[in-house]
Amino acid sequence: MSYESLQIIWFILIAVLWIGFFFLEGFDFGVGMLLPFLGKKDEERRAIINSIGSVWDGNEVWLLTAGGATFAAFPEWYATMFSGFYLALFLLLVGLIIRGISFEYRSKDAAPAWRNRFDWMIAIGSFMAALLLGAAFANLARGVPINADKMFTGNLFTLLNPYGLLGGLTTVAIFLLHGANFLGLKLEGELRERVNTFAKKLWIGATVLYIAFGIYTYIAGFWARGFIDPGIAPIAAVAALLGAGYFINQKMEGWAFIMVALNIVLTQVTFFSMTFPNVMLSTTNPAYSLTIYNASSSQYTLGVMSIVALIFVPIVLAYQGWTYYMFRQRISTDKKTLVY
Amino acid sequence: MDVITLSRIQFGVTTALHFLFVPLTLGLVWFVAIFQTLYYRTGEERYRRMAKFWGKLFLINFGMGIVTGLVQEFQFGMNWSEYSRFVGDIFGALLAIETMVAFFLESVFIGIWIFGEGRVSKRVHLFSIWMAAIGSLSSSIWILLASGWMHNPVGYIINPATGNAQLVDIFALLTNPKGWLLFQHAFSAGLATASIFMLGISSWYILRKKELEVFKPSFVAGAIVGVIGSFLLLMTGHAQGQEMRIYQPMKLASIEALWNTEQPASFSLLTIGDLTGKQEVWSIRVPYLTSFLACNNFDCEIQGVNQLQAEYEARYGPNDYVPLMVVTYWSFRIMAGLEVIMLFASAFALFVVLRNWPPKLLKWLKWMPYLIPMPFIAGVAGWVTTEMGRQPWIVQGLLTTAQAVSPNLTVAMVSTTLVSFTLLYSVLALVMFRLMYKFARQGTQAALTKSVDVEEPASAGNIIIIGAQD
Numbered sequence: 001m002s003y004e005s006l007q008i009i010w011f012i013l014i015a016v017l018w019i020g021f022f023f024l025e026g027f028d029f030g031v032g033m034l035l036p037f038l039g040k041k042d043e044e045r046r047a048i049i050n051s052i053g054s055v056w057d058g059n060e061v062w063l064l065t066a067g068g069a070t071f072a073a074f075p076e077w078y079a080t081m082f083s084g085f086y087l088a089l090f091l092l093l094v095g096l097i098i099r100g101i102s103f104e105y106r107s108k109d110a111a112p113a114w115r116n117r118f119d120w121m122i123a124i125g126s127f128m129a130a131l132l133l134g135a136a137f138a139n140l141a142r143g144v145p146i147n148a149d150k151m152f153t154g155n156l157f158t159l160l161n162p163y164g165l166l167g168g169l170t171t172v173a174i175f176l177l178h179g180a181n182f183l184g185l186k187l188e189g190e191l192r193e194r195v196n197t198f199a200k201k202l203w204i205g206a207t208v209l210y211i212a213f214g215i216y217t218y219i220a221g222f223w224a225r226g227f228i229d230p231g232i233a234p235i236a237a238v239a240a241l242l243g244a245g246y247f248i249n250q251k252m253e254g255w256a257f258i259m260v261a262l263n264i265v266l267t268q269v270t271f272f273s274m275t276f277p278n279v280m281l282s283t284t285n286p287a288y289s290l291t292i293y294n295a296s297s298s299q300y301t302l303g304v305m306s307i308v309a310l311i312f313v314p315i316v317l318a319y320q321g322w323t324y325y326m327f328r329q330r331i332s333t334d335k336k337t338l339v340y
Numbered sequence: 341m342d343v344i345t346l347s348r349i350q351f352g353v354t355t356a357l358h359f360l361f362v363p364l365t366l367g368l369v370w371f372v373a374i375f376q377t378l379y380y381r382t383g384e385e386r387y388r389r390m391a392k393f394w395g396k397l398f399l400i401n402f403g404m405g406i407v408t409g410l411v412q413e414f415q416f417g418m419n420w421s422e423y424s425r426f427v428g429d430i431f432g433a434l435l436a437i438e439t440m441v442a443f444f445l446e447s448v449f450i451g452i453w454i455f456g457e458g459r460v461s462k463r464v465h466l467f468s469i470w471m472a473a474i475g476s477l478s479s480s481i482w483i484l485l486a487s488g489w490m491h492n493p494v495g496y497i498i499n500p501a502t503g504n505a506q507l508v509d510i511f512a513l514l515t516n517p518k519g520w521l522l523f524q525h526a527f528s529a530g531l532a533t534a535s536i537f538m539l540g541i542s543s544w545y546i547l548r549k550k551e552l553e554v555f556k557p558s559f560v561a562g563a564i565v566g567v568i569g570s571f572l573l574l575m576t577g578h579a580q581g582q583e584m585r586i587y588q589p590m591k592l593a594s595i596e597a598l599w600n601t602e603q604p605a606s607f608s609l610l611t612i613g614d615l616t617g618k619q620e621v622w623s624i625r626v627p628y629l630t631s632f633l634a635c636n637n638f639d640c641e642i643q644g645v646n647q648l649q650a651e652y653e654a655r656y657g658p659n660d661y662v663p664l665m666v667v668t669y670w671s672f673r674i675m676a677g678l679e680v681i682m683l684f685a686s687a688f689a690l691f692v693v694l695r696n697w698p699p700k701l702l703k704w705l706k707w708m709p710y711l712i713p714m715p716f717i718a719g720v721a722g723w724v725t726t727e728m729g730r731q732p733w734i735v736q737g738l739l740t741t742a743q744a745v746s747p748n749l750t751v752a753m754v755s756t757t758l759v760s761f762t763l764l765y766s767v768l769a770l771v772m773f774r775l776m777y778k779f780a781r782q783g784t785q786a787a788l789t790k791s792v793d794v795e796e797p798a799s800a801g802n803i804i805i806i807g808a809q810d
Contacts, residue, residue, distance in 0.1 A: 054455035057406065058448035064413055065439040071417065072436035075428020075504075082417025082424070083746035089414055090757045094764065097407040101768055104403035108775050150425075152748055297429040298499070298506045308437050316444045323448055326460055339455050 006302035007292040010073035013309060015272040017069055021062035022264050028056045030179015032099055032126030036119050038198060043333040044191055045119055046107060051186035051331045053340045058320055072305055076150055076295035077279045084152025085136055088159055092132045099125025107340050130175045131168040135159060138167020141222050141271055143281035146288050163216060170213040173206040178260045184253040188330040199248045207241055223274060230273040237266035344745045346754040347419040356720045357765045358408040363719050365405045366480055367534025368398045369473040371561060380466045386553045389784040396787040400775050423734055423744035429507045430496060431486050438482035446475030481523050488519025490735050492587045521580050528572035532682055533715035535566030539689050541780050543708035554784055560693050566686030573679055585634040588736060591729030593645045594663045595672045596630050605630040605642035663731045671724040678718035685711050
């Protein structure tokens with residue numbers, strides 16, 4: 001296969017990994033943020049945590065794989081982005097660490113103070129992760145200062161521009177809604193009613209922010225600076241979000257979940273289409289931008305990695321899909337059935 | 341301190357603390373899988389209790405390995421961007437394969453194992469712990485092949501246009517002897533760590549005559565695997581010494597505090613250097629021993645630090661090619677000393693079992709719990725030895741650590757993250773220690789219930805009166 005097709009394939013594969021991550025871990029983050037607000041009694045909180053308990057760790061591996069694949073396929077992208085977004089990624093790591101360990105430890109002690117502390121760590125960790133990932137992607141769409149040596153020349157505050165912050169908050173809002181929809185499918189009884197009421201309110205906030213973010217993107221001209229016109233993807237994304245509102249009101253939980261999931265997927269499709277073939281756009285000088293051509297690893301490595309991906313990605317999808325099927329039942333607040 | 345020093349300390353702290361949790365995961369998972377298999381085959385309650393009890397402790401530890409592992413993958417790009425550019429083609433590829441092949445397997449199946457009991461069939465539940473075990477094993481192979489490449493680069497060329505390392509032979513990479521040695525060493529360390537851990541806790545119960553039907557078989561398993569694991573640990577360590585003489589002679593010389601080339605070379609029992617650490621003041625040495633350890637004969641030549649420094653200057657240009665000898669010398673001795681103690685302790689435990697638990701020997705078991713920290717300290721000391729021994733190189737002979745650091749970082753940035761990571765990891769380690777201590781002493785009944793606030797066991801089984809067998 002030609003070098004260029006391999007570079008395009010790996011760009012698409014990394015896009016798919018990010019899409020998978022935002023779709024899957026998106027509801028995990030949403031569930032985490034909702035935890036202290038939605039769960040009043042301890043067993044309610046436990047039911048909420050248990051709804052993602054068997055899957056969150058596997059979902060997070062999508063992030064690690066996206067990172068690892070970027071390192072392998074586009075080392076210059078990995079190096080510039082990870083060193084450039086240093087403090088933001090540090091905060092993301094702190095969020096992921098305090099959240100991950102809290103799932104495992106919060107129910108290992110019966111003291112209410114112990115549990116409450118870990119619940120808030122889950123919520124804060126999930127919020128930090130969603131906000132920072134959203135802000136990071138908004139900044140990638142906007143462009144960041146990169147010099148001729150492929151080096152990021154800004155700092156943390158470069159990333160905290162209004163567009164980045166709005167992107168972060170929009171991501172938080174969409175993930176909250178996604179999490180609420182997921183819980184609507186996983187919980188039962190009073191808790192399910194409560195989360196469906198939450199979803200209605202969350203939908204309003206998410207839709208307002210999402211549309212505002214879309215308009216900002218359009219007016220600021222961050223739109224389609226690459227080779228690919230995202231076409232109807234962004235319009236379909238908005239339509240899916242509006243559809244979600246309808247289904248939430250009709251209490252059609254399954255469709256509401258699918259619509260927000262579609263919105264997340266289509267938003268990412270839009271992002272990667274308007275970025276291509278750039279992977280990091282330089283605001284210093286467009287000529288300094290990192291592209292799939294000047295950031296990639298060798299043809300040989302891309303070839304080897306393609307074979308590995310071709311074998312293992314379908315296997316992973318099969319067994320991960322199988323776990324969702326196995327744990328498809330709703331979660332009750334019966335203490336005897338709860339694990340975390 | 342400058343950005344390089346701070347970044348190095350941060351890598352050291354986060355990696356050492358990560359590796360504090362990993363060996364126990366690597367080893368203990370196999371015990372849990374085997375106990376659960378025994379339960380599946382025989383249906384005996386004691387095996388269920390063994391699987392649940394050690395499984396609970398395994399999980400408390402596993403969570404820490406996972407969250408500290410996140411930092412590992414990110415920090416190559418964050419702090420070592422020039423390294424990442426240089427090795428992405430090779431190291432990045434191995435890391436990506438690790439995530440695709442191993443991390444998914446480990447994480448997805450551990451989720452099934454934690455949540456599956458009573459929800460999935462017993463067969464699937466058993467399958468899940470074996471898959472998680474294979475996932476953890478495979479993870480260690482990929483990452484140690486990646487690490488092995490940094491010590492012994494193979495299968496690459498330097499791209500003349502970019503100056504970066506470029507993969508040309510994946511099979512050379514996958515058969516790198518240094519990577520496989522590191523793996524064998526780390527895996528035996530995992531087995532030895534889990535064994536000492538099990539021996540320590542089991543002894544505590546055996547002395548109190550509690551739940552002997554669970555802790556005597558656990559003790560036996562720990563004793564057998566402990567002897568094998570510690571023995572393999574020393575053998576694979578020995579093999580690394582021989583390999584070092586060929587590929588990383590400077591590391592060997594610095595570990596042995598051998599300033600000048602000797603033939604045959606003596607082994608230093610105690611060396612005191614001057615304040616610069618560059619010169620020997622006084623030492624006690626055993627003649628011939630280093631030659632024997634490094635070559636299996638009594639008269640091979642071992643190159644000294646001074647000769648190697650001169651040779652490297654001629655080959656790579658002026659620089660200080662000597663690792664921080666006070667660290668490599670002592671961390672190696674701490675590691676090797678503790679490993680020998682671990683072998684003796686396991687052998688003693690096996691002796692107790694073979695002699696059918698004589699009361700005269702049993703009283704000595706009270707010391708076993710105090711040995712638990714040893715494999716953990718030895719593991720960290722081992723990493724310090726091998727990583728510090730490679731300095732000033734980050735990739736042996738190709739790239740120095742000073743060239744590898746991210747150029748955009750400031751002292752303020754790295755200080756912030758270093759202090760925060762250190763505090764965060766320390767707090768988490770304390771929380772983990774507290775949980776471990778609590779559950780290790782609570783007996784198997786607490787491990788059978790799904791959570792701490794439920795009195796009755798999670799699933800029906802024949803309840804054996806605790807300690808009734810005695």
